[in-house]
Amino acid sequence: MMPYSKRITIGDVAAVAKVSPTAVSFAFNKPDQLGIDTVNRIRQVAADLGYMPSPVARALISKRVGSIGLLTPQPLSTVLANTYFLTFLQGMSSMCDEQEFGLLALSPIDGSLDRVFSRSSVDGFVISGFDEDHREVLPLKKRRIPFVVVDGAASSVSSVNVDDEAGAYASAHHMLSNGHRDILILMIEGAFGHHDEGGHGVGRRRLAGYHKAFVEHGADWRDEWVLPAASSRSGGEREFNVALAQGMRPTAVLCAADATAVGVITAAHQHGLSVPRDVEIIGFDDSIESNLVRPALSTVHQPIFEKGRSAVRLLTRHIDGDERAEHIVMETRLLLRDTTRTRAG
Amino acid sequence: MMPYSKRITIGDVAAVAKVSPTAVSFAFNKPDQLGIDTVNRIRQVAADLGYMPSPVARALISKRVGSIGLLTPQPLSTVLANTYFLTFLQGMSSMCDEQEFGLLALSPIDGSLDRVFSRSSVDGFVISGFDEDHREVLPLKKRRIPFVVVDGAASSVSSVNVDDEAGAYASAHHMLSNGHRDILILMIEGAFGHHDEGGHGVGRRRLAGYHKAFVEHGADWRDEWVLPAASSRSGGEREFNVALAQGMRPTAVLCAADATAVGVITAAHQHGLSVPRDVEIIGFDDSIESNLVRPALSTVHQPIFEKGRSAVRLLTRHIDGDERAEHIVMETRLLLRDTTRTRAG
DNA sequence: GGCCCTATCTAAATCGTTTTACTAAATGAT
DNA sequence: ATCATTTAGTAAAACGATTTAGATAGGGCC
Structure with missing residues (x-):
C-alpha cells in the first residue's frame, strides 16, 4: 500500500479542468498569464480535488527545500537532555520562523555524519560542536553545501562562538x-x-x-x-x-x-x-x-538564544549565495546569584 | 549565485567514469548488476568528485523523504518556552533515531497550517493540540497524507492522549x-x-x-x-x-x-x-x-517522553502503509512532593 | 484585407535520480 | 556449431512540478 497512491498531481487537476498542466501551474504561480475565469476554474478544481503541489518536485527544480538541518555530535535524544539545547533550539527556531524555514533536527547515523548528508534534504546545516575541518564535515565542503559552525573553530565558513x-x-x-x-x-x-x-x-x-x-x-x-x-x-x-x-x-x-x-x-x-x-x-x-x-x-x-538566532541568520545568508564567512564571538557575563557569597568581583 | 552551481550530478560521475548514469546508480544501489571492477572504478570516481545523490531527486521517485514533521499550534519558538515540549521532543527524537527519520519542526505560517503542508517535504505529521476534524487539518485528510494527533480527539487517524x-x-x-x-x-x-x-x-x-x-x-x-x-x-x-x-x-x-x-x-x-x-x-x-x-x-x-515516542511509532506505521488507526490513552499518576503536606490520598 | 500586437493557452525541456526493459557479448550445454 | 543462458551494461520512461519558447485566436489600426 503506497500511502501516496491517491496522490493528486498537477496532471489530474489539468485533466479535470480541461487545461494543460502548465495552466494549472500558472494559476497558482503566475495568474496574470491566464484569463481570470480560467484561473478561478482551475483553483476551484484544485480545491475540490484537494490538490497541493508536491514540495519535493518543486524543490527539485527550485533547488530550494525551505528547511535547514541541525546536526549535533550526539543523537538528538541525548542532546536534548541538556536544557542548553532547548534554549539554542528556541533561538534557531525563532529565526527560522522569521525566515520561513523549517528546522530539521538530525542525529548522526551510526555515529557518523555522511549518511545523514545524503539522506536529508535541507538547504544547509547548522553544525554544533564540530570544527570546520573535522573529518566528518569534509563532505559538506566538497559538495559546497552551505553550513555554519557553532561552538567550533572555522575560517572559511561562518561560525558562532562565545568567549x-x-x-x-x-x-x-x-x-x-x-x-x-x-x-x-x-x-x-x-x-x-x-x-x-x-x-x-x-x-x-x-x-x-x-x-x-x-x-x-x-x-x-x-x-x-x-x-x-x-x-x-x-x-x-x-x-x-x-x-x-x-x-x-x-x-x-x-x-x-x-x-x-x-x-x-x-x-x-x-x-x-x-x-x-x-x-x-x-x-x-x-x-x-x-x-x-x-x-x-x-x-x-x-547568550544561547542569540547564538541560535545568529547561526540561522548566517546560514540563510550563505544559502542565498553570499559566500563571505563571518565569525561571531559573543560575550559572556558572570552572573552572581545565590551559590556565591559576595557580589564583588 | 546559485549555491549549488557546482553540484555534481550522477551524469558527471558517469561521464568521468565513462559509463551510463544507470551504471553509477547501480554501483551504489545494486552492485550485483555490474562487474566488480566497474563498481569499484565508479565508486572511486564518485568519491574523488565528492558525489552524493540528491536526496530530493531520490525522494521524488521513492516517495519517501525520510523525515516527519512536528506541527504545533503556536510558533515553535513560543512552544519551546515550555519544557513540556522539550521532553516531548526528546521522546519523538528517540524514536526518530531508531527509525532513522529526521525530525522537521514546523511553525504555522501566518497562524495557519495549509501553507506549511505544501512547503515542507515530510512523509507525515505529528500534530499537537489539534483535533482530527479541525478545519486546519482537513487538507491533510483530503490529500491522504499520514498524520497522528497528540493531545487531541481523533477517530480515523491514530492518536496519543493522556487521561x-x-x-x-x-x-x-x-x-x-x-x-x-x-x-x-x-x-x-x-x-x-x-x-x-x-x-x-x-x-x-x-x-x-x-x-x-x-x-x-x-x-x-x-x-x-x-x-x-x-x-x-x-x-x-x-x-x-x-x-x-x-x-x-x-x-x-x-x-x-x-x-x-x-x-x-x-x-x-x-x-x-x-x-x-x-x-x-x-x-x-x-x-x-x-x-x-x-x-x-x-x-x-x-508520560511525556513516551507520548512522543508513541506518536512517532504510530506515524511511521501509517507511513509504511498500515491504515488502521490506533488510539493510545496513557495513565497519569499523582506525584506528591513538597508542595503538599501529606502523602495520603 | 493585411499587418502587428496582445492575451491566452500549450508542448516540450528540465531538475537528478531510479527503474524497467532491452541489447550485446560471453559462457555453457549438447 | 547451435541454441539457451548468464553477465554487463545501456536507453528511455517515470517521478511531479516549473519554465521557456511557441502557437493560436482575436482585436485594433491603417
Whole structure:
C-alpha cells in the first residue's frame, strides 16, 4: 500500500479542468498569464480535488527545500537532555520562523555524519560542536553545501562562538579574589562536550580560562583537582562525591556546565554542607535550571538564544549565495546569584 | 549565485567514469548488476568528485523523504518556552533515531497550517493540540497524507492522549480529602493550550476532572475561583496575585500546568505565605522544572517522553502503509512532593 | 484585407535520480 | 556449431512540478 497512491498531481487537476498542466501551474504561480475565469476554474478544481503541489518536485527544480538541518555530535535524544539545547533550539527556531524555514533536527547515523548528508534534504546545516575541518564535515565542503559552525573553530565558513575563556576566567577570578584556594574544577565530559577536544573545543577554552586566572593569582594549579564530569545532574553529584572520597575538601567549585553544578548543590547538601556558606559554586551557561534550582545558581551567562538566532541568520545568508564567512564571538557575563557569597568581583 | 552551481550530478560521475548514469546508480544501489571492477572504478570516481545523490531527486521517485514533521499550534519558538515540549521532543527524537527519520519542526505560517503542508517535504505529521476534524487539518485528510494527533480527539487517524481527567480528578480529590475547600484553580490559557478549546481540549478535560472531584465531595464549585493563566512562571505569579487582590484566600491551588504552579510558589513566597504550610499546590505534567524548583512541586505525572515516542511509532506505521488507526490513552499518576503536606490520598 | 500586437493557452525541456526493459557479448550445454 | 543462458551494461520512461519558447485566436489600426 503506497500511502501516496491517491496522490493528486498537477496532471489530474489539468485533466479535470480541461487545461494543460502548465495552466494549472500558472494559476497558482503566475495568474496574470491566464484569463481570470480560467484561473478561478482551475483553483476551484484544485480545491475540490484537494490538490497541493508536491514540495519535493518543486524543490527539485527550485533547488530550494525551505528547511535547514541541525546536526549535533550526539543523537538528538541525548542532546536534548541538556536544557542548553532547548534554549539554542528556541533561538534557531525563532529565526527560522522569521525566515520561513523549517528546522530539521538530525542525529548522526551510526555515529557518523555522511549518511545523514545524503539522506536529508535541507538547504544547509547548522553544525554544533564540530570544527570546520573535522573529518566528518569534509563532505559538506566538497559538495559546497552551505553550513555554519557553532561552538567550533572555522575560517572559511561562518561560525558562532562565545568567549568561553573569558567567561571561565571571570568565574575563577571571582573565587580566587575571594580567597579560595581549594577549588574543585568539574569539566565537561563526553556527551555534550565538543566532539573533538583536540585543542579547540569549548571544554578546552573554559579550562584555559580557569587556568589563566590561577596563574594570574599565583595560585597553585593542581591537575588532580580537575575532574571530568558528565554534563548532567547525576554527573555532578557523582564527581563531587568522588572528590570528597579522595579526601579533597573544596571550599569552591567551578563547573564547566550548569547541569553539573546543580548536581553539586544536591551532593553538597547531602553531605551537610551549606551552599554557599561552606561551598561556593559557579556554573557555566546560565541554562534554564540554573535559575530554577535553589539556591539559585551563580553562573556564567552566555547568550544561547542569540547564538541560535545568529547561526540561522548566517546560514540563510550563505544559502542565498553570499559566500563571505563571518565569525561571531559573543560575550559572556558572570552572573552572581545565590551559590556565591559576595557580589564583588 | 546559485549555491549549488557546482553540484555534481550522477551524469558527471558517469561521464568521468565513462559509463551510463544507470551504471553509477547501480554501483551504489545494486552492485550485483555490474562487474566488480566497474563498481569499484565508479565508486572511486564518485568519491574523488565528492558525489552524493540528491536526496530530493531520490525522494521524488521513492516517495519517501525520510523525515516527519512536528506541527504545533503556536510558533515553535513560543512552544519551546515550555519544557513540556522539550521532553516531548526528546521522546519523538528517540524514536526518530531508531527509525532513522529526521525530525522537521514546523511553525504555522501566518497562524495557519495549509501553507506549511505544501512547503515542507515530510512523509507525515505529528500534530499537537489539534483535533482530527479541525478545519486546519482537513487538507491533510483530503490529500491522504499520514498524520497522528497528540493531545487531541481523533477517530480515523491514530492518536496519543493522556487521561487528563483522571489526573486532574486525582489532584483535586487529594486536596478535597485533606479538607481544603478554598481551592484556587489556574487553568491553561492561550499559548500552550489546545488550539480549539471547544470541548475536546486538554484544558477542558482537566477542568472536567477537577469538577468531578468537587461534585463527588459535595464541595462548592465557584466559577470565580477558576482563572485562566498563561502557562508560564509569570502567568502563575500574575494570576495568583490577581486572586489575592480579589480577596480570595486559597489554602490550596490546583494548576493545569507546572509552569503556572512554579509561578504560584514564587508569588506565595512573596506574600509571606509558606508552601505547603499555608498553601498547598499541585501542578500538572511533571515537567522538568517541577523537580528543580524548591520546594519540589507536587504534580500529576504524565508520560511525556513516551507520548512522543508513541506518536512517532504510530506515524511511521501509517507511513509504511498500515491504515488502521490506533488510539493510545496513557495513565497519569499523582506525584506528591513538597508542595503538599501529606502523602495520603 | 493585411499587418502587428496582445492575451491566452500549450508542448516540450528540465531538475537528478531510479527503474524497467532491452541489447550485446560471453559462457555453457549438447 | 547451435541454441539457451548468464553477465554487463545501456536507453528511455517515470517521478511531479516549473519554465521557456511557441502557437493560436482575436482585436485594433491603417
